[in-house]
Amino acid sequence: xxxxxxxxxxxxxxxxxxxxxxxxxxxxxxxxxxxxxxxxxxxxxxxxxxxxxxxxxxxxxxxxxxxxxxxxxxxxxxxxxxxxxxxxxxxxxxxxxxxxxxxxxxxxxxxxxxxxxxxxxxxxxxxxxxxxxxxxxxxxxxxxxxxxxxxxxxxxxxxxxxxxxxxxxxxxxxxxxxxxxxxxxxxxxxxxxxxxxxxxxxxxxxxxxxxxxxxxxxxxxxxxxxxxxxxxxxxxxxxxxxxxxxxxxxxxxxxxxxxxxxxxxxxxxxxxxxxxxxxxxxxxxxxxxxxxxxxxxxxxxxxxxxxxxxxxxxxxxxxxxxxxxxxxxxxxxxxxxxxxxxxxxxxxxxxxxxxxxxxxxxxxxxxxxxxxxxxxxxxxx
Numbered sequence: 001x002x003x004x005x006x007x008x009x010x011x012x013x014x015x016x017x018x019x020x021x022x023x024x025x026x027x028x029x030x031x032x033x034x035x036x037x038x039x040x041x042x043x044x045x046x047x048x049x050x051x052x053x054x055x056x057x058x059x060x061x062x063x064x065x066x067x068x069x070x071x072x073x074x075x076x077x078x079x080x081x082x083x084x085x086x087x088x089x090x091x092x093x094x095x096x097x098x099x100x101x102x103x104x105x106x107x108x109x110x111x112x113x114x115x116x117x118x119x120x121x122x123x124x125x126x127x128x129x130x131x132x133x134x135x136x137x138x139x140x141x142x143x144x145x146x147x148x149x150x151x152x153x154x155x156x157x158x159x160x161x162x163x164x165x166x167x168x169x170x171x172x173x174x175x176x177x178x179x180x181x182x183x184x185x186x187x188x189x190x191x192x193x194x195x196x197x198x199x200x201x202x203x204x205x206x207x208x209x210x211x212x213x214x215x216x217x218x219x220x221x222x223x224x225x226x227x228x229x230x231x232x233x234x235x236x237x238x239x240x241x242x243x244x245x246x247x248x249x250x251x252x253x254x255x256x257x258x259x260x261x262x263x264x265x266x267x268x269x270x271x272x273x274x275x276x277x278x279x280x281x282x283x284x285x286x287x288x289x290x291x292x293x294x295x296x297x298x299x300x301x302x303x304x305x306x307x308x309x310x311x312x313x314x315x316x317x318x319x320x321x322x323x324x325x326x327x328x329x330x331x332x333x334x335x336x337x338x339x340x341x342x343x344x345x346x347x348x349x350x351x352x353x354x355x356x357x358x359x360x361x362x363x364x365x366x367x368x369x370x371x372x373x374x375x376x377x378x379x380x381x
Contacts, residue, residue, distance in 0.1 A: 030366040031236040034167055034213075034245075035229075035302050037358045037365070037374060038326070040350060041086025041169065041334040042079055042341075043306065046133050046143040046151060048072050051117030053109040058139070068310035069135070071336045075144045076151065077158040082340035083357045086169040086304070086332045087155075088249065091131045091148050093176070093189040095198065101126035104138035104184055121146070131202055137175070138185040152206040159211070159242060166358055166375050167213060167240040169332060171304065172199075172269060173249035193259040200268045203246060213245045215264035215281065224263045224278035225270075229300040234281075237374070247282050247304070248272045254279070275301060285330065293328035297363045304332035307350050311336065314343035322350055329363025 049072035050058060058066040073079060076087060094100060101121065109117060120142050126132060131148035134141040145151035155168060179185035189195070203212075213235060215225050222228040235243075246269040248254065254271040261267045263278045273280035275296060282302045285293045286309075296303050307322040308314060314337050325333050337343050339351035352359050353371075360369035 030368050031238065032360070032366055032369045032374075033232065033234045033236050034240040035234040035297075035300065035331055035364070036361045036369060037166070037237070038329070038331055038333060038352070038361050039085035039166065039169075039358045040083060040338055040352065041088070041171070041304070041332050042073055042084050042338060043088055043309075043334045043336050044071075044090065044135055045073050045076060045079060045084070045087035046089055046145055047135055047140075048142045048144050050140055051105070051120070051142065053112075053114040053117050054105045054139070056114065057108055057112055067315075069140055070311055071314075073144065073336075073341060076154045079338070079340070080155075080158045080162070080165075080168070082338065083351075083355065084338060085166050085357060086171065086334065088171040088173060088334065089133050089148065089151055090135055090173045090175050091133060091199070092137065093174075093191060093195050093198075094126075094132050095129055095189060095195070097129040098127045099186060099189060100132055100134070100137055100141065103141050105141070125150075131199060134175075136179075137188060138179065138183065149202050149206055152203065155244065156206055156211070159244065163242045164375075165242060166237065167243045167245050169245045169247055169304075171247045171249050171332075171334075174199075174253050191253055191256060193256055196253075196257045196267075203268050207244055211242070211244055212268065213240060213243045214268055215270055215279070216266065218281060219263065219265075226263075226273075226276075226278055226280045229281045229302075232300060234300070234302070246270065247302075249284070251284070270302075275299070285328075288328070290324045290328040293330050294363045297329040297331070297361065302332070303328075303330040304334060305330040307333050307335045308337065308348070311343075311345075314348045315345045317343070317346035317348045319348070322348075327362065329361050331361065 125146050133143045133146055133148050133151055145154055174191050176188045176190050178187050218233055219225045219228045220233060248269050248271045251272045254273055257271055270282040271279050272284050275283055284304050286306045293303055305325045307325045313321060335350040337349045339349045342349035357375040359371050
């Protein structure tokens with residue numbers, strides 16, 4: 001960093017810029033970087049809801065649990081066209097194929113004598129090896145796209161049709177938890193370093209390097225990824241337009257993903273890391289206070305937070321959590337109810353002013369940032 005003591009007097013534009021850098025202030029010439037705006041994201045973006053007969057059974061047996069799952073989203077490309085720039089995909093490893101091909105839900109419907117729900121996998125995609133996208137094995141398993149690579153193909157097709165779009169963030173949640181024994185659910189395949197190698201390979205099979213922003217791209221010549229982002233290392237918006245960024249949701253799997261890849265060297269996905277760790281460029285603060293999140297944003301971290309959860313805010317139009325998230329400066333604001341998919345129970349929804357795709361970040365925007373110049377929702381320009 002420049003020291004203000006080294007610049008006792010300046011009259012040129014260059015010196016003014018150096019003085020601004022020394023004081024931590026931005027100038028009108030500073031480019032807007034990808035961590036200096038806010039965008040809306042969707043939570044469990046693939047989720048199409050639970051089929052009617054299975055929903056009826058779940059409501060009867062556990063209405064509280066069902067209430068938290070009673071939401072759905074439109075196809076990914078439609079979400080992008082309405083302004084979403086961060087999506088979330090839950091992935092299950094299925095290296096041999098067929099592990100999740102015969103869920104418990106339809107069996108329970110038949111046993112209860114209820115009408116059969118529509119077939120969830122008419123093409124037999126679940127029998128093929130590869131990562132699958134769903135919320136909960138056996139019980140909440142319907143997705144707008146399947147398998148994982150097909151979801152990515154939808155993203156890529158929309159991206160190519162809108163080449164100047166702001167970066168799209170794909171939050172990947174790795175699922176491997178067992179259900180209680182009484183549910184008779186399949187035990188998911190566990191994630192190992194080799195499993196993550198396969199996950200990276202699936203991503204790279206869809207997206208070539210020039211369409212991604214990876215940890216290696218951000219780290220540059222710095223020793224660690226964290227050092228880079230603390231020194232303003234995120235790409236500018238001009239550099240990031242048309243690109244895809246992958247983020248890890250589950251923090252506990254970070255050390256496994258890092259095995260053999262210190263500071264995420266050679267990896268595709270940014271881990272959800274604890275600030276202070278060498279791999280920390282992105283971190284989730286779903287329950288952090290606005291002040292805590294703002295402090296992270298000012299330092300240079302990319303932060304995701306949620307504006308609502310489990311349909312609670314949507315049922316009562318409680319906006320305190322949403323409003324705090326906006327004020328915090330978290331760059332990625334995740335919701336089940338973007339403006340294009342508002343709550344069916346109240347006036348609750350989440351959107352930026354005037355339906356914008358993005359706005360200049362209220363915490364760390366540079367003086368050069370102009371809301372109107374960021375992106376048009378439909379055109380990606």
